[in-house]
Amino acid sequence: VASRPPEEHPTIEAARRGDRDACARLVRAHEEIAFRTAYLITRNAADAEDAAQEGFVKAFRALGRFRAGSPFRPWLLTIVANEARNRVRASGRRDALALRAGNEALSGDAAPSPERETVARAERTALLDAVDGLPDDQRLAVACRFFLELTENETAAVLGVRPGTVKSRVSRALDRLREEVER
Amino acid sequence: VTELETRLAGLRDEIVFPETPSLEVPAPAASRRRSRRRSLGLALAVVVAVSTAVLAASPGARSALRDLLGIGGVTAIRVDALPEPGAPPGYLPGRPVSLPVAQEAVTFRIRVPAAGPAPRAVLLDERPSGGAVSFVWSSEPTAIQLTQFEGTENVRFAEKLLGGGTRVERFRLDGREAVWIEGAPHVVRFLDRSGTLHESESRVAGNVLLWRDGEVTLRLEGRLTRDEAVGLARAIR
Numbered sequence: 001v002a003s004r005p006p007e008e009h010p011t012i013e014a015a016r017r018g019d020r021d022a023c024a025r026l027v028r029a030h031e032e033i034a035f036r037t038a039y040l041i042t043r044n045a046a047d048a049e050d051a052a053q054e055g056f057v058k059a060f061r062a063l064g065r066f067r068a069g070s071p072f073r074p075w076l077l078t079i080v081a082n083e084a085r086n087r088v089r090a091s092g093r094r095d096a097l098a099l100r101a102g103n104e105a106l107s108g109d110a111a112p113s114p115e116r117e118t119v120a121r122a123e124r125t126a127l128l129d130a131v132d133g134l135p136d137d138q139r140l141a142v143a144c145r146f147f148l149e150l151t152e153n154e155t156a157a158v159l160g161v162r163p164g165t166v167k168s169r170v171s172r173a174l175d176r177l178r179e180e181v182e183r
Numbered sequence: 184v185t186e187l188e189t190r191l192a193g194l195r196d197e198i199v200f201p202e203t204p205s206l207e208v209p210a211p212a213a214s215r216r217r218s219r220r221r222s223l224g225l226a227l228a229v230v231v232a233v234s235t236a237v238l239a240a241s242p243g244a245r246s247a248l249r250d251l252l253g254i255g256g257v258t259a260i261r262v263d264a265l266p267e268p269g270a271p272p273g274y275l276p277g278r279p280v281s282l283p284v285a286q287e288a289v290t291f292r293i294r295v296p297a298a299g300p301a302p303r304a305v306l307l308d309e310r311p312s313g314g315a316v317s318f319v320w321s322s323e324p325t326a327i328q329l330t331q332f333e334g335t336e337n338v339r340f341a342e343k344l345l346g347g348g349t350r351v352e353r354f355r356l357d358g359r360e361a362v363w364i365e366g367a368p369h370v371v372r373f374l375d376r377s378g379t380l381h382e383s384e385s386r387v388a389g390n391v392l393l394w395r396d397g398e399v400t401l402r403l404e405g406r407l408t409r410d411e412a413v414g415l416a417r418a419i420r
Binding site: 018020023024027031032034035036039045048049052053056057060061097098099100123124127128131142146147148149174177178181 | 185187188190191192193194195197198199200201203204205206207208209210
């Protein structure tokens with residue numbers, strides 16, 4: 001999902017005026033990315049839901065301060081990520097990211113041989129484990145950019161850093177991952 | 184794009200995220216309803232509209248919301264730390280005009296004090312929806328000032344940020360909704376009709392009485408006790 005198209009601006013304006021349908025459209029359009037962003041930070045579904053919900057509450061409350069014409073998603077994600085970070089400290093359990101079960105793997109051209117599929121799967125798991133093993137700041141940057149397909153600016157909003165910092169974190173992470181998985 | 188980046192992007196469709204829950208749709212700033220679960224935590228910034236003062240809040244949230252309220256176009260918000268004000272105490276937005284000019288420019292009937300000295304200045308601020316008019320009785324920053332504007336839950340005029348030492352009391356002033364804010368100074372910030380906050384005009388405020396008279400919200404500020412403020416408010420019709 002690329003950054004929001006300009007046609008979202010009338011919806012934001014309507015929401016700002018108190019139009020509940022417009023508010024609902026905004027929630028439906030962004031709840032998945034909000035929830036997943038929060039989940040990458042909390043690694044706990046209940047905390048992520050809580051953070052995403054509270055993020056929307058706070059974002060809507062502050063809609064009056066939202067700069068007209070600017071993109072909604074990074075602004076929302078900034079708020080959601082803050083909520084998520086506040087919940088990390090409070091909760092103990094953290095889920096590891098997991099891959100889908102084998103036979104649900106990507107539909108591709110011809111079905112690969114079972115051996116090849118097993119190898120490919122092992123490689124994917126190793127790569128995901130390597131991402132999970134990155135230092136926190138790098139892991140989140142990589143996850144936002146590649147797993148959520150956030151732009152550099154959106155990732156910067158989530159991390160609360162400048163876009164240039166995202167670039168350097170991702171670059172450091174890639175160097176590290178290359179060493180890990182190509183060993 | 185390197186091979187590694189392609190492989191990373193390829194993981195996206197295979198990662199199992201928990202199912203995205205269907206989130207509640209919060210009301211926008213004006214008429215709000217609390218989300219389920221948990222209190223708001225420490226950094227509270229809650230907007231509550233008087234007309235929707237019955238809060239459909241979870242039990243946990245109710246205690247956090249109790250002393251936060253709004254009246255007409257003004258919302259009172261409890262915060263951890265007050266922001267730095269951008270304007271000096273006593274600052275009021277608007278340009279000096281005569282009362283007839285002000286009346287011509289705003290959408291509501293300007294309420295005037297029935298007795299007492301005439302205001303020293305009338306300030307007209309045309310940025311808020313419907314306009315806003317302030318009366319000032321002296322040039323001192325702590326002088327009494329009265330501001331009125333057309334304020335409903337959908338038209339926000341100002342935000343008041345309250346720290347811990349500021350008390351808020353809601354009551355009825357001759358049957359009209361009223362709020363008395365006193366104690367530690369708070370910060371007031373003004374919004375224009377697009378809802379944009381003008382931080383540079385934020386300033387520290389002292390004791391304030393807010394009340395509604397029909398479609399108009401009135402705000403009386405100055406070095407006043409609650410009884411004095413109420414007495415003055417009664418004479419403004």
